[in-house]
Amino acid sequence: MTGHAQPPLLEVEGLDLEFRTRGGTVHALQGVGLQLRRGEIVGLVGESGSGKSVLSYALLGISDAAARITAGRARFDGIDLLAADERQLSELRGREVSMIFQSPRTALNPIRRVGLQIEDVLRRHAVHTRAGAVGDAPRGFRERAVQALREVAIADPERRADAYPFELSGGMCQRVMIAIALACRPRLLIADEPTTGLDVTTQAAVMDLLTGLARERDMATLFITHDLALAADHCDRIVVMHAGHVVEQAPSRRLFAAPRHPYTARLIGSTPDRDGSLATLQPVPGQLPDLRRADLPACRFAGRCERADQRCHRERPPLDAGADHGVACWHPLAAPAAAAEAHHA
Amino acid sequence: MPEAPLLQVERLSRRFAVAGARGAQLHAVDDLSLHIAPGESLGLVGESGCGKSTLVRLLARLLDPSEGRIVFDGDDLAAWPARRFARAPQRAAIQMVFQDPTDSLNPRYTARDTIAEPCRLLAGMDAAAAHARVDEVAAQVGLPPELLSRFAHQLSGGQKARVGIARALAPRPRLLILDEPTAALDVSVQAVVLQLLDRLRRELRLATLFVSHDLNVVRLLTDRVAVMYLGKIVEMGPSAAVFDRPQHPYTQALVSAIPGHGPRIRLDGEISSPIDPPPTVCRFASRCPQVHERCHREAPQLPARAVHAAACHRVAPA
Numbered sequence: 001m002t003g004h005a006q007p008p009l010l011e012v013e014g015l016d017l018e019f020r021t022r023g024g025t026v027h028a029l030q031g032v033g034l035q036l037r038r039g040e041i042v043g044l045v046g047e048s049g050s051g052k053s054v055l056s057y058a059l060l061g062i063s064d065a066a067a068r069i070t071a072g073r074a075r076f077d078g079i080d081l082l083a084a085d086e087r088q089l090s091e092l093r094g095r096e097v098s099m100i101f102q103s104p105r106t107a108l109n110p111i112r113r114v115g116l117q118i119e120d121v122l123r124r125h126a127v128h129t130r131a132g133a134v135g136d137a138p139r140g141f142r143e144r145a146v147q148a149l150r151e152v153a154i155a156d157p158e159r160r161a162d163a164y165p166f167e168l169s170g171g172m173c174q175r176v177m178i179a180i181a182l183a184c185r186p187r188l189l190i191a192d193e194p195t196t197g198l199d200v201t202t203q204a205a206v207m208d209l210l211t212g213l214a215r216e217r218d219m220a221t222l223f224i225t226h227d228l229a230l231a232a233d234h235c236d237r238i239v240v241m242h243a244g245h246v247v248e249q250a251p252s253r254r255l256f257a258a259p260r261h262p263y264t265a266r267l268i269g270s271t272p273d274r275d276g277s278l279a280t281l282q283p284v285p286g287q288l289p290d291l292r293r294a295d296l297p298a299c300r301f302a303g304r305c306e307r308a309d310q311r312c313h314r315e316r317p318p319l320d321a322g323a324d325h326g327v328a329c330w331h332p333l334a335a336p337a338a339a340a341e342a343h344h345a
Numbered sequence: 346m347p348e349a350p351l352l353q354v355e356r357l358s359r360r361f362a363v364a365g366a367r368g369a370q371l372h373a374v375d376d377l378s379l380h381i382a383p384g385e386s387l388g389l390v391g392e393s394g395c396g397k398s399t400l401v402r403l404l405a406r407l408l409d410p411s412e413g414r415i416v417f418d419g420d421d422l423a424a425w426p427a428r429r430f431a432r433a434p435q436r437a438a439i440q441m442v443f444q445d446p447t448d449s450l451n452p453r454y455t456a457r458d459t460i461a462e463p464c465r466l467l468a469g470m471d472a473a474a475a476h477a478r479v480d481e482v483a484a485q486v487g488l489p490p491e492l493l494s495r496f497a498h499q500l501s502g503g504q505k506a507r508v509g510i511a512r513a514l515a516p517r518p519r520l521l522i523l524d525e526p527t528a529a530l531d532v533s534v535q536a537v538v539l540q541l542l543d544r545l546r547r548e549l550r551l552a553t554l555f556v557s558h559d560l561n562v563v564r565l566l567t568d569r570v571a572v573m574y575l576g577k578i579v580e581m582g583p584s585a586a587v588f589d590r591p592q593h594p595y596t597q598a599l600v601s602a603i604p605g606h607g608p609r610i611r612l613d614g615e616i617s618s619p620i621d622p623p624p625t626v627c628r629f630a631s632r633c634p635q636v637h638e639r640c641h642r643e644a645p646q647l648p649a650r651a652v653h654a655a656a657c658h659r660v661a662p663a
Contacts, residue, residue: 199392204602229604272561284533
């Protein structure tokens with residue numbers, strides 16, 4: 001770890017989470033480590049089922065009732081998220097830490113005007129904080145809601161504040177979700193697949209808006225996606241998850257130019273890009289292991305990996321979450337050439 | 346054109362009445378023409394709401410057009426009402442792979458039942474012939490025989506996608522319509538399914554209409570591509586040319602929005618309404634970065650018979 005004077009805003013260490021189900025215990029997260037610095041935009045990528053959403057729900061204390069956190073620490077600005085009681089967490093949620101959910105149409109209340117849904121958040125935290133920042137007069141809430149809509153580039157916000165979600169397009173609903181999440185100016189935003197189901201042009205506009213606001217407000221953002229190219233375009237750093245493990249984390253450009261974990265390399269190789277042909281597209285072999293198995297290999301990618309040996313099945317490779325480029329692999333791909341290193345330094 | 350087209354769509358329109366506004370009509374597909382040659386793969390791209398799905402449903406004869414002709418192999422299918430088309434002889438010849446491999450499978454059917462149904466209903470096979478056909482087509486799509494007795498919930502996403510493709514291929518179609526066939530799949534699985542689709546269409550010499558949001562995927566799988574905006578085709582041409590040298594300002598913005606494509610062209614302004622659009626204004630004028638005065642008094646037309654053409658006053662036909 002080199003010269004980051006400030007402690008990270010969010011620090012997760014050795015987090016284990018399991019679901020007790022009728023079909024057995026699902027070991028959804030194991031020894032997960034993650035760091036976010038102030039104002040940093042980090043992409044969390046991986047296949048469905050890799051534990052991306054489970055991790056973010058756990059951080060917000062909104063996990064499914066069947067979930068049990070069995071080990072680990074998660075600290076946000078010095079607050080222990082795992083030890084906090086529900087009252088402390090509800091203070092934090094929406095004000096300090098906010099979340100944008102995957103599908104805006106189902107996350108919004110269908111029978112409440114969108115302006116009022118933004119006011120709800122403002123009102124909730126105004127009562128609890130008694131701080132002047134949010135404004136207390138009823139009239140102030142309406143104005144702040146309209147302002148929030150204006151900030152997410154919704155045209156004619158006074159009129160749109162009175163609209164119901166069904167009257168708005170998908171892209172517009174997602175902007176409303178962003179407005180709700182950012183209404184109290186949180187310091188950490190978790191965005192779970194915020195552009196899934198949107199068109200490329202809308203996706204680009206929503207991502208530009210999100211990252212623009214994040215930079216402007218120095219808001220740390222954890223951006224969950226399965227779209228590597230999208231993450232590379234918008235994030236400072238990318239964290240790759242596979243089957244409940246973090247397998248690699250690195251600055252975006254470096255991760256793409258020189259992935260070191262075989263899974264990351266495979267994931268990049270399976271993503272269609274502008275230059276490749278169908279023949280060069282390389283599927284990731286096999287599928288995620290069943291996380292209910294008691295005999296999971298120590299490295300959960302071992303069963304799909306052509307570089308795996310006995311050690312990978314026996315002994316879990318460690319990952320340095322604070323390093324500039326961390327990789328959890330006993331047999332990583334070659335480190336980037338000197339030129340790339342120099343460029344980065 | 347070296348070969349007579351398999352599908353020739355001529356001046357096809359579909360308008361919907363708008364609830365609560367008497368006489369108002371939404372122009373979902375507007376005076377649209379295109380053709381697909383035997384064995385050719387045509388891509389269809391555009392934003393949601395541009396009329397892609399309506400066009401697909403018209404071509405699959407699930408929806409009746411307001412005007413125009415859908416000539417398939419010499420017959421005008423628009424003459425068949427959609428509700429009777431299920432019994433038309435061409436029903437087997439035009440098949441569709443749907444977007445969501447889970448939602449589009451009957452949860453109470455095994456994979457074998459799913460694939461056998463169109464063999465019996467559309468291709469008129471008896472039970473034994475259908476059984477043999479299921480084995481054959483399952484092998485073609487790489488579905489292991491032991492999975493055929495499973496129900497949808499016992500299959501992975503990639504396996505369900507294969508069942509959906511096998512079902513469409515079972516009655517030996519000549520035109521396959523693929524509506525976002527990999528949108529619900531992880532990239533790791535998507536690559537396999539894309540390669541499978543490409544191999545199948547070459548081996549079986551299938552004409553395909555490939556609808557997708559994902560422009561990188563469209564580029565890989567199609568010979569030509571049509572770009573749709575508010576009910577009209579605004580650009581059409583060989584896929585490589587459209588992606589590398591887009592002519593229409595909308596296509597240029599669309600291509601620039603693909604992640605990893607560098608500098609982005611921002612589209613400001615609102616999408617104009619598809620409800621009774623003024624016929625003399627370019628539909629893209631409200632968002633076009635290159636708009637000029639002529640665009641507001643004369644709607645540009647897509648030049649017919651050009652290899653690569655755009656419906657834009659700024660572009661001279663290539």
